[in-house]
Amino acid sequence: MRSRAVTESRSVVVTGASRGLGLASAAHLYRHGWRVVAAMRSVDTGMAALRAETGAAADDPRLIGVRLDLLDEDSIVAAAAAIAAAVGAPDALVHNAGIASAGTVEETPMELWQQMFTTHLFGPVALTKALLPGMRAAGRGRIVVISSAGGVRGMPAIAAYSAAKGATERWAESLAGEIAAFGLGVTVIVTGVFDTDIITDHGTQTFRDFEGPYGRHHATIDKRGRAAMKIAHSPEKFAKELAKALDDTRPIVRRSTGIDATSLVVSNRLLPGRAMHQVSRLAMGLPRQGAMRPGVVKLGIGTRALIAAAKVIPRR
Template sequence: VHNAGLAAAGSAEETPMEAWHQLFATNLFGPVELTKALLPAMRKKGSGRIVVISSQGGIRGMPGISTYSASKGALERWAESMSQEIAPFGLGVTILVTGTFKTEILTEQTPDYGDHNGPYAKVYEGIHTTGREFVDKNAAPPEKFALALSAAIDDDAPIRRRTVGPDAAGLYIMARLLPGNLVHKIIRKAMKLPAQNALKNA
């Protein structure tokens, strides 16, 4: 079970490369290295399951957490690719896509690299206002995640994707069924982001 994870806030432009390297090292390269070490024994045994913990940011790139979204998206693509490679050996992969939970992944101590008085100030304003309100009102207890994890371990399909929490399920369905530009507009309005061209020449 790959459950380690780091988060960081900030626009793609303002987040330093050090943060990009750190998040990819923890959220992607760590699981890849550990899995590479375990697979020979798992293949020899002929059974086993790799459970990868992703999040809403892995379904759709979310504003203000581009680094985190990119690392989780890459994690999901790796898991999907690997599942087809290892299925002939009796092994499987489950991707748990988590919603908002009361865990330490998102706290007041989460690194925030955004310049809140800079060019993206209006963008951050909407993100932080709606984001904090949503977390305070809707974050689920970690026990719900534990139940989903227990079920994931017993999956037997070559690959299975499970959403955990109504917000993750809603975003997953929306991203699959709606055109990308419509999803973009829905997220923008929900997070109270400035409209296209609103900050042009500002």
């Protein structure tokens, strides 16, 4: 077990630290002796929330706010310089910042796809590249990438999010192979459903047209998604898992938080792709293949029962 003195000397950068999982994580790590660099778009608002959560003083050297907008290259460069000036080479870098969207591929505008990949992949890559020389020279450091169920399997109606998270996981795996020889490691945390908004400023960006061709999809997915929120985990649970991940020592570690995420990760390893497709379809209540072709009549439960009975009743 690490001594408290050693723990207190460790520094961690947490992106997206102004709310949700990032806020809970930054607060938890601060309370456990870490020197926390909280990277966020709005430093004044975010740091006020963090200080209220932790009771830290405005001049506390263990809680440092840095402005970071992953959509702005100049902001990333400035943030990396500010981090280096504040703590040198950080002991850990947690890529937590993220946004979410809902809508099918056909409905989602290309601008959102660009924003999604910049926030989840291009921005984190740029920040990591800026900090890696110092971390390599120090011969230590853990880079933590936050994934989700959507990164394990491509999920209907969140294609942009799933694609970005999946790409982020592949980047993390590649990075781990490159930096292990220098004493650095990577951890991927697959998250389940948490009671927080993974978002833009005003909630999940939605492009769902409930009256359009995918309305039937959206209706069932929305209903089941709301039911899933009843068992959502608290952000504090994630923060505790993150704290454990920062003590990982192997070159690449894959963790999952929550029974929902763990079940999906295990199922995806054991079941073939076609089986996972059906599992996802049934879980979301989506129509079977071909059920919505033009001219196909949707039969009610009673009609389907009569047809099934007719198939088994012997003819005279």
